[in-house]
Each structure stands twice: as structure tokens, then as C-alpha cells.
Amino acid sequence: MTARHIRWARILSLAAVAAATLFVLVVALQPWAEPHLMFMDMIAAAEASGYCCRGYYGAVSQLGVMAWFLTAGVLLLAALCVATSGGRCGLLAFAAVFSTLLGADDGLLLHESMLPGIGVPQFVVVGIYGLIALAYAWLQRHRMMMLDGAFLLLAFTLFALSLGIDQVLHTTDGHVVAVEDGLKFVGIVSWLAFHLDWAWRTVSGIARPAPVS
Numbered sequence: 001m002t003a004r005h006i007r008w009a010r011i012l013s014l015a016a017v018a019a020a021t022l023f024v025l026v027v028a029l030q031p032w033a034e035p036h037l038m039f040m041d042m043i044a045a046a047e048a049s050g051y052c053c054r055g056y057y058g059a060v061s062q063l064g065v066m067a068w069f070l071t072a073g074v075l076l077l078a079a080l081c082v083a084t085s086g087g088r089c090g091l092l093a094f095a096a097v098f099s100t101l102l103g104a105d106d107g108l109l110l111h112e113s114m115l116p117g118i119g120v121p122q123f124v125v126v127g128i129y130g131l132i133a134l135a136y137a138w139l140q141r142h143r144m145m146m147l148d149g150a151f152l153l154l155a156f157t158l159f160a161l162s163l164g165i166d167q168v169l170h171t172t173d174g175h176v177v178a179v180e181d182g183l184k185f186v187g188i189v190s191w192l193a194f195h196l197d198w199a200w201r202t203v204s205g206i207a208r209p210a211p212v213s
Contacts, residue, residue, distance in 0.1 A: 009200060013151055013193035020189035024182040027060060036174035039181035041109060048172060060181060061106065064188045068103025071192045072096045078199035091139055092202065095195060098132060105129070126163070133159075143198070151194035158187030 028035045033056050037045040042058030049057070075096035079089040105111055111125035137156060143149035162184040169176055 006201075009197045010147075013197050016193045017151065017154070017186065017190050020186045024060070024185055028178045028182060034174060036172075036177035036181075039178050039185070041106075043109070060185050064185050065103055065107040067188045067192045068099055068106060071195045072099040072103060074199050075099060075195055078203050081203050092199070094136065094139070098136060099191070099195070101132075102129070126167075148197070149194065151190045151197070155187045155190035155194065158183045158190065162187065 027038050033054070034049070037049055037054070038056050038059045039061065040048065040058060041061050042053070045057040046052040073096075075092050079092035079096060082089040082092060105125075108114055111122050111129070115125050116122050133156065137144065140149060140152060144153045162180050165176065165180040165183070171177075
């Protein structure tokens with residue numbers, strides 16, 4: 001990948017995160033619908049409003065789930081490309097599985113509802129996610145210390161802030177929900193931006209045309 005391609009990749013990543021931030025602000029400040037109902041999960045929004053259903057319920061949450069699975073799909077494809085070329089794809093595959101797990105958690109409310117419903121405490125599930133995240137951060141520590149990993153560092157920071165608000169305040173107040181889930185959504189897009197860039201660089205490094213004999 002040339003310096004020009006790297007520069008454009010960074011610009012596109014920055015534009016994606018900036019657009020996500022602007023989108024969150026627009027949703028939070030628009031006057032036509034209660035913002036927290038757009039940030040919450042669709043089912044939770046219906047329960048909180050007492051009315052089912054509006055098309056905008058859970059809109060931001062659903063976009064976040066799509067971003068998780070888009071990340072996972074790109075990483076899996078990149079891992080397959082690397083594997084078929086004889087390279088090491090373990091970290092790409094690990095990131096793909098972790099993104100899939102987080103997307104499934106967001107879409108199915110695993111740590112909030114489903115797993116506690118069968119007797120697994122929420123703090124245990126969140127603790128497991130935290131340990132996996134720490135392990136992944138350690139594996140990516142070299143990238144996170146460079147400009148290339150800025151969006152991954154931003155993602156972890158926003159996730160930590162969102163989780164901290166949820167665990168400390170633990171409220172359904174509309175303003176708090178908007179801030180908490182807004183931070184998480186921008187974090188998800190930052191996660192997507194980093195992994196798209198990383199996958200692109202990795203695949204570009206192995207997809208060079210063979211010299212003409």
C-alpha cells in the first residue's frame with residue numbers, strides 16, 4: 001500500500017467517525033422524537049415508551065449491530081485471504097470472532113437479558129467481555145501506540161466511558177441513555193474504521209501481482 005493510499009484510508013476513517021459523531025448529535029438534538037428511544041434496543045424502547053411500535057425505535061442500536069457484523073465479515077474475509085496465501089491470520093480471526101460476539105450481544109441483549117434470564121449474572125458476562133477486550137488490547141498494543149491504532153484506542157476509550165455510565169448511574173433517564181449509547185455508537189464506528197483499515201492494509205500487502213517472467 002502506497003503512502004497515498006494510507007493517507008486516504010486515514011481520511012476516510014476520520015470522516016466515518018466524524019459522521020457518526022454528527023449523526024449522534026443530530027439524533028440527540030432533533031425535536032420530533034424522544035432521542036433515547038432511538039438509541040435504545042428496539043424491544044427496550046417499546047417497553048420504555050409503553051407503545052409498540054414506531055419505525056425509529058432502536059434505529060441507532062440497529063445501525064450499531066450492523067457495524068459490528070460488517071466488521072466481523074471484513075475481518076473474516078481478510079483472514080481467509082491471508083490464510084490461503086500462507087500467512088498468519090490468527091489475530092484477524094480473533095478480532096472477527098470478538099466482533100461477532102459483541103454484535104450478537106448487542107442484537108440479542110445477551111448480557112442485559114438473555115444470559116441473566118438463564119442464571120448467568122450480568123457482571124460475570126461483562127467481566128468476561130472485559131478480559132477478552134484486555135487480551136485483544138494487549139495483542140494490538142504495538143498498533144495502538146502508533147497513529148494506525150488511534151481509532152482502536154478511541155473505540156476502547158468510548159466503550160469504557162459508556163460502560164462506566166451504565167454501571168455507575170444505572171438509570172433509564174432519557175438524557176443519560178442518549179449519552180451512554182451515543183458514546184457506544186461512535187465507539188463501534190471507530191472500531192469499524194480501525195478494522196477496515198487494518199484488513200485493507202493486510203490484504204493489500206499480500207495481493208501484489210506476480211512479476212512477469
